[in-house]
Amino acid sequence: MNDTATLTANALSRFLQADDRQSIAAALRHEHPADIVGMIGEMPVQEMAQILLCLEANKQATLFGYFDHETQVELAAALERTDMARIFGAMAHDERADLFAELTEEQRNALLPGLAQAEREDMRKLAAYPEGTVGSVMTSDYATLPPAMTTVQAIAHLRRVAPDAETIYHSYVVDDERRLVGSVSLRDLLVARDTATVEEIMRRDPPFIRAEDKREDAVEVIRKYDLLAVPVINGGDRLAGIVTYDDAMDVAQEEETERFTKISAVSGVGANMLDASLGLLYRRRIPWLLILVFGNVFSGIGIAIYEDTISAHLALVFFLPLLIASGGNAGSQSATLMVRALATGDVKMTDWGRMLARELAVAIALAATMAIAVSSIGFVRGGPEIALVVSVSMVLIVTIGSLIGMLLPFLLSRFNMDPATASAPLVTSIADAVGVLVYFAIATMLLGLAG
Amino acid sequence: MNDTATLTANALSRFLQADDRQSIAAALRHEHPADIVGMIGEMPVQEMAQILLCLEANKQATLFGYFDHETQVELAAALERTDMARIFGAMAHDERADLFAELTEEQRNALLPGLAQAEREDMRKLAAYPEGTVGSVMTSDYATLPPAMTTVQAIAHLRRVAPDAETIYHSYVVDDERRLVGSVSLRDLLVARDTATVEEIMRRDPPFIRAEDKREDAVEVIRKYDLLAVPVINGGDRLAGIVTYDDAMDVAQEEETERFTKISAVSGVGANMLDASLGLLYRRRIPWLLILVFGNVFSGIGIAIYEDTISAHLALVFFLPLLIASGGNAGSQSATLMVRALATGDVKMTDWGRMLARELAVAIALAATMAIAVSSIGFVRGGPEIALVVSVSMVLIVTIGSLIGMLLPFLLSRFNMDPATASAPLVTSIADAVGVLVYFAIATMLLGLAG
Numbered sequence: 001m002n003d004t005a006t007l008t009a010n011a012l013s014r015f016l017q018a019d020d021r022q023s024i025a026a027a028l029r030h031e032h033p034a035d036i037v038g039m040i041g042e043m044p045v046q047e048m049a050q051i052l053l054c055l056e057a058n059k060q061a062t063l064f065g066y067f068d069h070e071t072q073v074e075l076a077a078a079l080e081r082t083d084m085a086r087i088f089g090a091m092a093h094d095e096r097a098d099l100f101a102e103l104t105e106e107q108r109n110a111l112l113p114g115l116a117q118a119e120r121e122d123m124r125k126l127a128a129y130p131e132g133t134v135g136s137v138m139t140s141d142y143a144t145l146p147p148a149m150t151t152v153q154a155i156a157h158l159r160r161v162a163p164d165a166e167t168i169y170h171s172y173v174v175d176d177e178r179r180l181v182g183s184v185s186l187r188d189l190l191v192a193r194d195t196a197t198v199e200e201i202m203r204r205d206p207p208f209i210r211a212e213d214k215r216e217d218a219v220e221v222i223r224k225y226d227l228l229a230v231p232v233i234n235g236g237d238r239l240a241g242i243v244t245y246d247d248a249m250d251v252a253q254e255e256e257t258e259r260f261t262k263i264s265a266v267s268g269v270g271a272n273m274l275d276a277s278l279g280l281l282y283r284r285r286i287p288w289l290l291i292l293v294f295g296n297v298f299s300g301i302g303i304a305i306y307e308d309t310i311s312a313h314l315a316l317v318f319f320l321p322l323l324i325a326s327g328g329n330a331g332s333q334s335a336t337l338m339v340r341a342l343a344t345g346d347v348k349m350t351d352w353g354r355m356l357a358r359e360l361a362v363a364i365a366l367a368a369t370m371a372i373a374v375s376s377i378g379f380v381r382g383g384p385e386i387a388l389v390v391s392v393s394m395v396l397i398v399t400i401g402s403l404i405g406m407l408l409p410f411l412l413s414r415f416n417m418d419p420a421t422a423s424a425p426l427v428t429s430i431a432d433a434v435g436v437l438v439y440f441a442i443a444t445m446l447l448g449l450a451g
Numbered sequence: 452m453n454d455t456a457t458l459t460a461n462a463l464s465r466f467l468q469a470d471d472r473q474s475i476a477a478a479l480r481h482e483h484p485a486d487i488v489g490m491i492g493e494m495p496v497q498e499m500a501q502i503l504l505c506l507e508a509n510k511q512a513t514l515f516g517y518f519d520h521e522t523q524v525e526l527a528a529a530l531e532r533t534d535m536a537r538i539f540g541a542m543a544h545d546e547r548a549d550l551f552a553e554l555t556e557e558q559r560n561a562l563l564p565g566l567a568q569a570e571r572e573d574m575r576k577l578a579a580y581p582e583g584t585v586g587s588v589m590t591s592d593y594a595t596l597p598p599a600m601t602t603v604q605a606i607a608h609l610r611r612v613a614p615d616a617e618t619i620y621h622s623y624v625v626d627d628e629r630r631l632v633g634s635v636s637l638r639d640l641l642v643a644r645d646t647a648t649v650e651e652i653m654r655r656d657p658p659f660i661r662a663e664d665k666r667e668d669a670v671e672v673i674r675k676y677d678l679l680a681v682p683v684i685n686g687g688d689r690l691a692g693i694v695t696y697d698d699a700m701d702v703a704q705e706e707e708t709e710r711f712t713k714i715s716a717v718s719g720v721g722a723n724m725l726d727a728s729l730g731l732l733y734r735r736r737i738p739w740l741l742i743l744v745f746g747n748v749f750s751g752i753g754i755a756i757y758e759d760t761i762s763a764h765l766a767l768v769f770f771l772p773l774l775i776a777s778g779g780n781a782g783s784q785s786a787t788l789m790v791r792a793l794a795t796g797d798v799k800m801t802d803w804g805r806m807l808a809r810e811l812a813v814a815i816a817l818a819a820t821m822a823i824a825v826s827s828i829g830f831v832r833g834g835p836e837i838a839l840v841v842s843v844s845m846v847l848i849v850t851i852g853s854l855i856g857m858l859l860p861f862l863l864s865r866f867n868m869d870p871a872t873a874s875a876p877l878v879t880s881i882a883d884a885v886g887v888l889v890y891f892a893i894a895t896m897l898l899g900l901a902g
Binding site (some may be wrong): 018030032034061150153158159162163168169186187190191199203204205207222223224225226228245246248249250252253256257259260261263264265266278283286287289290292293294297299300303307310311314317318319320321322324325326328329330332333335336337340344358361362365366369370373374381398424425428429432433436449 | 483609619636641642654656658696740748754761775776780812820832851
């Protein structure tokens with residue numbers, strides 16, 4: 001697959017040098033846009049732009065939509081103004097609005113005159129929704145039907161709008177004031193008798209979502225009801241757009257990447273690891289590492305407080321990494337499970353009390369098991385007194401670590417912060433500092449009494 | 452929403468006590484199956500079974516398919532044999548095969564006689580594919596078309612099969628030997644002129660996938676080409692089924708949950724956190740915690756080796772948690788980024804050399820920044836010599852930790868293990884042990900020479 005792509009890319013470059021545009025069009029005629037991007041995506045932007053223009057007019061906008069945002073902006077700058085205006089006019093409405101938001105003022109002004117008035121307003125509306133909302137990922141290329149239409153008329157109407165709508169497999173039934181009253185699938189239209197009206201076969205009160213909701217909510221509704229698309233309602237209760245399943249899949253992937261990297265204390269959403277500049281990787285990783293360095297100073301302070309105990313019983317240092325790591329590990333397990341459960345909606349904010357009781361029960365069982373495991377090592381390495389200190393510390397440290405890991409995501413949510421900020425390293429650092437204090441306090445108490 | 456569900460659940464229970472089946476049918480007539488499951492999913496299984504049987508016959512199988520596996524198995528045991536056989540016969544083929552795999556031998560034998568011979572074979576075939584393969588998530592409810600059919604005939608055919616096929620929006624064109632020769636969308640059929648043949652308008656060489664491929668590959672192909680469904684080819688190059696976008700979304704979510712929990716060293720796939728039994732949570736968390744306890748003993752051994760250095764310079768212990776945590780944090784960042792990049796296909800196995808060079812460059816920059824941050828603390832706390840030891844150790848520990856985090860996922864992949872097993876806690880434990888050795892070795896060398 002990769003070899004074929006490279007071969008064709010070379011062939012395309014050669015055709016381009018020979019200015020043989022017909023061969024390029026012929027070579028790409030039956031290729032899927034996703035594959036064409038795979039072939040030409042690494043070329044200089046000028047060559048990409050020339051190859052794009054070799055395609056049939058109606059395929060140029062589709063292909064353009066498959067490039068990533070960065071490349072789209074570069075292509076927009078590289079293409080002639082008239083070519084770009086034509087492509088821009090034919091793009092899917094949601095992709096066009098996204099691109100518009102990324103362009104410079106100058107580029108926008110160059111493109112707008114080529115669009116019809118209605119399209120310009122549509123685009124301004126779509127681009128106006130804040131990042132992260134349903135409005136920012138919805139599209140306005142959908143088909144609507146009036147309730148009184150017959151199924152035959154409806155099918156004929158859908159055949160006419162098919163080339164422009166993003167999906168004709170689900171249509172939305174709206175009243176005279178564009179309020180959503182139902183939804184109907186093309187399958188139901190085809191199966192119904194010819195004289196039935198849309199109103200008779202439509203699904204009343206279909207699932208919908210509001211433009212100002214979080215974009216993840218669209219994913220949840222589509223997944224729950226197995227929809228092809230979910231209709232979006234604006235502040236005035238009118239149909240404003242739809243979110244399609246394929247855009248929802250992309251949103252789900254982006255959200256997961258963000259959560260996945262946050263849990264390991266990497267900031268920002270993940271670019272492609274192979275393409276990201278070294279400077280970008282450095283900037284995404286250093287902030288949390290530095291915060292955690294200063295966070296871990298607290299562990300050091302805990303050690304400084306108990307320096308006398310340590311110098312009197314140097315064997316205690318042997319168990320230090322083991323004990324604090326155990327608290328951190330148990331805590332990062334709880335935090336990850338809780339971040340995930342809050343994200344998928346398995347657990348709600350109001351469940352915190354119930355989750356706390358459950359976590360306490362599981363944590364004590366985990367802690368007891370780990371204390372038994374470590375007590376034998378303690379006995380061999382430091383005798384019965386050290387074994388006692390280490391076991392008691394283990395129970396407390398693992399229990400406290402687990403509870404911190406469980407509660408932190410809830411607390412962050414409570415103060416409207418993303419629970420995934422309770423990353424494993426952050427929980428580990430807090431559990432470390434607590435672990436140091438607990439360990440040496442217990443050691444001082446038990447060994448102090450014994451000595 | 453939740454309140455409505457509870458109210459209706461109470462109303463349904465009351466109707467059931469009064470044996471008023473018509474009111475139940477009326478109350479649920481316009482509800483989506485996902486919402487009905489939300490209402491009755493918490494009831495005793497006997498009540499659920501009775502409510503299910505109040506619905507119209509054709510809706511029973513659809514509703515049944517929306518319950519989770521566990522509940523399906525319970526319902527199968529609670530329903531009369533003839534009722535269950537009827538529901539079983541009408542279920543979507545992939546859901547039926549999944550359920551079949553979960554039943555006892557006795558339950559299977561009770562259900563099989565009610566099914567037609569062809570259906571029984573179909574189900575045995577679907578159930579035969581191993582867990583995790585494309586075959587295990589595909590369905591055989593799809594529509595095929597012969598190449599020579601006209602578009603009018605094709606649309607008429609699709610109208611007839613619409614009630615049984617999982618999707619009619621994409622059909623697959625097969626030759627006499629059931630080999631896949633093309634795919635055609637209902638949209639293209641509707642837009643084409645009436646006398647065109649399927650062969651003339653179909654897409655040749657459509658994307659496909661093999662039944663024995665990993666099920667994640669189906670998600671990738673559907674996402675890449677924005678498909679509604681991807682056709683599946685068996686070992687004999689014949690069309691064996693399709694994977695639909697909604698099943699692919701479910702697979703993507705399950706895979707993500709698995710990766711997400713593995714990175715925090717929790718074993719097994721996530722059940723719902725609120726419903727999971729305490730015993731299950733304990734069993735999922737304890738294995739890695741115990742492995743990590745014994746892993747961290749190596750850090751203790753490192754400390755034991757250098758006990759003389761530590762007792763001579765007790766201030767070194769102050770920096771121990773900070774230094775080893777920093778190596779672990781940098782390592783868990785690299786591991787998470789790499790696990791994710793390998794999973795999404797952003798990075799391939801053959802890229803390891805290039806990734807190593809990039810990671811080394813970023814790690815040295817991170818390490819240098821952190822060394823500068825920590826040297827000031829070292830100076831204040833222990834004087835210039837300790838500051839030097841701590842800074843040099845920080846550079847080495849962070850660099851080594853990052854490289855371990857980056858390489859471990861590649862190594863695991865190389866030996867056909869899931870790279871996500873390189874969980875953050877595992878990387879942290881390894882980095883901890885290395886960090887202890889590096890720190891005290893450098894301290895012994897530098898302070899030994901100085902003293």
